[in-house]
Amino acid sequence: MARKSKKKKDPFVCPKCGTRVSEPKKTWQLVSPLPDSKGRITVTVMGSFECPNCGYKWRGVVSKIKIGNDEVEVEARGKKKEIKDEVKRKSEVQEAREGEVIELDLDEIEKEFEGEGV
Numbered sequence: 493m494a495r496k497s498k499k500k501k502d503p504f505v506c507p508k509c510g511t512r513v514s515e516p517k518k519t520w521q522l523v524s525p526l527p528d529s530k531g532r533i534t535v536t537v538m539g540s541f542e543c544p545n546c547g548y549k550w551r552g553v554v555s556k557i558k559i560g561n562d563e564v565e566v567e568a569r570g571k572k573k574e575i576k577d578e579v580k581r582k583s584e585v586q587e588a589r590e591g592e593v594i595e596l597d598l599d600e601i602e603k604e605f606e607g608e609g610v
């Protein structure tokens with residue numbers, strides 16, 4: 493695939509006529525079988541687009557999500573965002589699930605949130 497490397501590569505813009513598409517017709521995820529240099533798994537969200545103006549169909553990368561050691565990095569349209577706290581909380585929830593008895597006490601949860609200084 494010969495592709496001209498442009499400075500701005502927006503998967504939402506038709507490569508033929510430049511019409512901006514609001515959203516992909518279909519999205520799916522590709523999970524990289526090999527972790528990256530930091531041991532993270534990369535999930536690529538692909539999208540298939542169809543131009544409402546000229547009818548051209550193309551595929552593009554909508555976003556990339558890197559998941560690894562206590563952190564999730566979401567890369568969408570050139571912007572990077574790291575989500576660390578959320579993952580931490582999720583793994584805490586998972587640990588709690590492994591226990592025999594799960595008691596949910598809203599007061600306790602609220603206290604925990606306050607303690608974290610969110």
Ligand SMILES: [Zn+2]
Nearest residue numbers: 506509543546
């Ligand atoms: Zn077009």
